Amino acid sequence: MTMTSSVPYLLRALYDWILDNRCTPYLVINALNRETSVPQDFVKDGQIVLNISPSAIRDLELGDDSIQFNGRFAGIRHEIHAPMAAVMAIYAKENGQGMWFPKGETEPEPPADKKGGPHLKVIK
Numbered sequence: 001m002t003m004t005s006s007v008p009y010l011l012r013a014l015y016d017w018i019l020d021n022r023c024t025p026y027l028v029i030n031a032l033n034r035e036t037s038v039p040q041d042f043v044k045d046g047q048i049v050l051n052i053s054p055s056a057i058r059d060l061e062l063g064d065d066s067i068q069f070n071g072r073f074a075g076i077r078h079e080i081h082a083p084m085a086a087v088m089a090i091y092a093k094e095n096g097q098g099m100w101f102p103k104g105e106t107e108p109e110p111p112a113d114k115k116g117g118p119h120l121k122v123i124k
Contacts, residue, residue, distance in 0.1 A: 008064045014090045023092035024053045033086035039073045
């Protein structure tokens with residue numbers, strides 16, 4: 001039986017837990033995902049860290065397939081969109097508690113090349 005990803009459920013629960021503990025939720029997004037729309041000036045090493053507290057953003061939607069909200073970066077309004085596959089982590093700014101999602105849980109590994117990539121081996 002195939003189950004849906006647990007990431008959206010965990011993300012929503014951890015977001016509420018961080019806020020209930022009067023901390024600031026930070027979201028780490030893979031900015032290299034082709035479906036991700038974030039201000040590129042704030043991307044570092046292929047990822048962006050976003051403050052998603054209610055006082056920092058507007059219109060947050062933590063859906064099953066994606067995250068969307070409006071935020072300001074250097075005073076300029078940006079509409080942020082990221083598929084769940086691009087979500088890398090959510091944590092509290094104040095103490096680092098939260099969760100990093102395993103790569104296989106959020107984004108499939110790229111296919112291995114035929115020469116040097118992973119492969120199956122017959123063992124007798």
